[in-house]
Amino acid sequence: MRFNDKTVIVTGAAGGIGGAISARFAAEGAQVVVTDVNAEGAEATVAAILAQGGKARALASDIAQPEGCRAIVENVMPPKAPSTCCATMPASTGAATCWR
Known part of the structure; x- marks a missing residue:
């Protein structure tokens, strides 16, 4: 498992x-933080991952807004966090400004 002891934000x-x-990262051992503006959909993704024995949690957040990005960072990345990576799959290209 290539992502054991790593947190992945999707x-x-x-x-x-x-x-x-998200499911693939979980299958590779990652603790996946499933984020989306659609909270119910994020919870459904988490439920599917947990049903397969993976580790995941949902976080409703709108990355098109700076406060949404801050919420992710503040909730997921404690000081000196172990390895963390992020995969962004926004439905809107406007969200890309969040990560600058």
């Missing part, structure tokens, strides 16, 4: 490509 993960990427 945005736009309520379904589609983001949901599939």
Whole structure:
């Protein structure tokens, strides 16, 4: 498992490509933080990951807004956090400004 002891943040993960990427990271041992503006969809992705024995939690957040990005960082990345990576799958290209 390539992602043991690592946290992976996946945005736009309520379904589609983001949901599939979340499931794959979980299958590789990652603790996946499933984020999306669609809270119910994010919870459904988490439920599917947990049902397969993976580790995941949902975080409703709109990365098109700076406060949404801050919420992710503040909730996921404690000081001196172990390895963390992020995969963004926004439905809107406007969200890319969040990570600058």
